[in-house]
Amino acid sequence: MSRKVNRSAVTGRFITKAGAARHPRTSYSQTIESGKANGGAVKKSAITGRFVSNATLQRHPNTTYKQGV
Numbered sequence: 424m425s426r427k428v429n430r431s432a433v434t435g436r437f438i439t440k441a442g443a444a445r446h447p448r449t450s451y452s453q454t455i456e457s458g459k460a461n462g463g464a465v466k467k468s469a470i471t472g473r474f475v476s477n478a479t480l481q482r483h484p485n486t487t488y489k490q491g492v
Contacts, residue, residue, distance in 0.1 A: 425454050425455060425456045426454070426455050427452055427453070427454050427455075428452070428453055428455060429442065429443035429450055429451070429452050430450065430451055430452075430453065430488070431446070431449060431450055432449045432450060432451055432469035432485065432486055432487065432488045433449050433484075433485045435488065438450060448469065448470050448486065449469055449485060449486060450469060451467070451469045451472070451488060453490060463491070463492050464489050464490065464491050464492065465489070465490050465492055466479070466480045466487060466488070466489050466490075467487065467488060467490060468483075468486060468487050469486050469487060469488055470486050475487055
């Protein structure tokens, strides 16, 4: 079973659905699958949802995030 959660790209903390709607540029939603993990991580933009490089992650810490997969 999977569930959808919202997080702040700035702090990494979980936020409410209303909080994500209020701050769409600095929040993101993710679906968590139960029992699936391979230990890797991906870096993404909170604004566009696209994958980004390590350099971009360091240049824009408030609008990018690292997500475990």
